[in-house]
Amino acid sequence: MRENDSKLLDTGRTAPLGEFGRLLRRLNIDGPLLGGLLLICGLGLVVLYSAVGENMRLLLNQLIRLGVAIVGMLVIAQFSPDFLRRWTPWGFAAGLVLLVLVLTTGEVGMGARRWLDLGIRFQPSEAMKLAVPMMAAWYLHDRRLPPRFGELMLLTVMIVVPTILIARQPDLGTALLVAASGLIVIVLAGLPIRLMITLAVLSVPGAFGLWQLMEDYQKQRVLTLIDPNSDPLGAGYNIIQSKIAIGSGGLFGKGWTNGSQAHLEYLPERDTDFIFAVIGEEMGLLGVLSLLVLYIFVVGRGLYIAMQAPDTYSRLLAGSISLTFFVYVFVNTAMVTGLVPVVGVPLPLVSFGGTSMVTLMAGFGILMSIHSHRKLLPH
């Protein structure tokens, strides 16, 4: 993979940064993407400091996780997309085996089996967030696009099997993201529009079927969404309190570490899934819009990288990683503002906790690898 370095072409699309720019290039790092990510993480740490009650130890914890995740990203950026593609099916197969192991032998935490103890505790479902779109992209790489019906069927199986395994843990949030990341690959590969509309129509009875499969607590979440006041002491409490937090923030917010909802502990899960409400309360509409702009910038940069990608695998994978990141942002912000059910999706790169951050950063590492290893192609 190293032989490509000399052939890399400075297309001039990235602003000339002199020595620093060349250094980034040599390290296979995409400057704009790194910049956007660091800004989000920086803002996240500032908010988190307030949300964890100004607890330096917890903040340091998060900082270490962030460091590990960024190092992971930079390491992955060094592997060429060709290398990643060759190993994709093996990674996917290993992921499936681990998922089955989790269901049969995994450790139970918070009422669900998600963890596997392989020396270090580890959630195979997290790895599937990358392995599923990689597998779908791998499968489509040599095929003529748009995919035909038989190919679509096989792709569906590739996505549905891990999704069901994860949903059975039960971990609805992750299952949803894994399914989305695979589905996005198919849509980007050219799933016929007519078929998409048909599927959308069919999803009504599908949703009914899913309802039957749901655990009671998952059903409760959906019901509480429709009427949060129906369970004000239980599931509805989070949404009621988070709406008060966001609404009371107004345009400019109450000021950093001044959020009374967050600090008087009215707001549950304020450092994890509901941290967006803390930003809304303390930094106001301007604060949350700034964060959303940063997210849009990162997603946009990712899609730009995807469009520049030289081959099918890289293109589909880069597109899927970027759009899945967007799905994260949308689902979390929509759930905290009470637009969709509380499914337990963290605010990417901001919520306290390490597992999802490592996966996200690994995804951005792949984006960087795709961008910096691309070959010059005739247009």
Next chain:
Amino acid sequence: MDLLSPIKDHYSERRLFIGRVAMASTIGLLLLGAVVARLVQLQIFDHEMFAEQSQGNRFRIEAVPPTRGLIFDRKGRVLAENLPAYQLELIPEQVDDLGDTLTRLAELELIAAEDIEHFRELARSGPRFKPVTLNLRLTDEEIANFAIQRPRFPGVDFQPRLVRHYPNGEAIAHAVGYVGALSKRDLQNLEQSDYAGTAHTGKTGVESSYEADLHGDVGYNNVVTNALGRQVPADSSEAVDALPSDESPAPGDDIYLSLDLDLQLLATKALQGKRGAIVAIDPHSGEILALVSAPSFDPNMFAVGMTTSEYASLQNDPAQPLFNRAIRGAYPPGSTIKPMLSIAALEVGATSVTRKTMCVGYFMLPNTTHRYRDWKPQGHGEVDLLGAISQSCDVYFYEVSADLGIDNIHKYLDQFGLGHGTGIDISGEHRGLVPSREWKKNAFSERTDQRWYNGETVIASIGQGYMLATPLQLANAIAGLATRGTRYQPRLVAATQNTITGERTMYPAKRLDDIRLNDESHWDAVIHAMREVMHGIHGTARAAGANSAYEMAGKSGTAQVYTVAQEDEYDEDEIDILLRDHALFVSFAPVEDPRIAVAVVVENGSSGSRVAAPIARQIMDEYLGYGSNAGE
């Protein structure tokens, strides 16, 4: 280059891809637009309302715990009630220095110094606005004391609350059980939101197994508080408009037990200073009339809360007051199984009513030298079945057991409900044990231990060896014999009553499989022999049966705790009290129309007929209306 292989059209694919990205981006921006619109709605248009809710006057949903259902005995006398009391609470967010506050409270003796660490942990782990209970029941003196000192303790206050109270605590502790402070582990098995505001939950006995009926449904109030967390009147704020309406809690159901408080008190008194258990059952319904385990404890201590050392002393008491001997105590049943065994032997033809045996004080299996002793060293002389039961001759049963065999012993005792759970409606009962060939194979790992030996059948025939039964099992087995084979599941709860509508739900008797005999006259023979135990001239318990106004049937038992070596003489005085035999007694009355079956176990009581039987007699006198309370 494989990218340009003939089936791939790189250019059109890229165009397709860009089109799809454009489509996805449009959808994405629309979705994000919805979120932004929502944010604008919340933060600009509804800002005033939310700001008011959060800043000036905050609202808080406060859980209103339901009133726990009461527990009554069969005659409507209260066994568990709720009394108003004052408790000491601490609100973490209003306390400046937690450690200092707790230390000073300990100096006033409002909390125990040893519990400071525990409360500190509690105050830290929960939400900071949620009160932590420090002392569940303040005495009038403590309230007066604290009232003077209150300005020194911001964030600490006393609050009125209903506390569970058991008026006859010790007498009903093991049947009714007790409530205790709700722990994190309890919450894992309970609906969390149902227990918001509730500090207690049933821990044992009826309080635990009928928790769902007793608890009721939580209600909630929307409380509007000012910036300091103090409650202000709700109507002074418009914020309440947006809140869910209040809901009152639904009180839990009252429960009527089949227990008779008089019997409970009498049984408790009879076991005063002893270790043991008494279970009395109505043989025609399975209703438990009395269930007592001694020594007992005061369940109010759990409801009120006790210090760590008080709990430790209960837990470490060698007499094990917390141990429910009535349902968990597994004792060798001794001779009390002889009536059931006689039924088995008659049915399979291992003996007959007329068969006679010469009892010389010991029995030997053919071709062996081991002597299985009778409890009476000089022997009973010539005995038939009647004599064998009424005089409790072991040798007769040793002999019969050889023809009966362990398989039949197991089969019939199993039908009487021994060796498996009775299904009583409180949890924790011991299953007891009736050994069988199969059981032994599974219970031991060594091949030589897995085999069933004939000698083991011999000692099983007098309820020794591996055999174990709980007082509850014995009472229910003898109830099944009293009714000539009709059996019921024993239970404590007779009915529940909705406290609002007054509607009563009766719990019907649950009938178990009947014991069917080929020859019904076998019941008569055995019951007649049990009557002779109480009223015959040689009956082992004739002293306990003397001068009764009704006819009793009974059987004493003595369970060996200590195996006497082959040639040693058993001398009661020389044996440490804890090695003395357990005294057992099973009985029912009246013989012709059984209304009560009683099992009594007195640990290390030495003699079933001398120690346990008189207690059973007292219980029966009381229940059948000839007791000391009669005519009151």
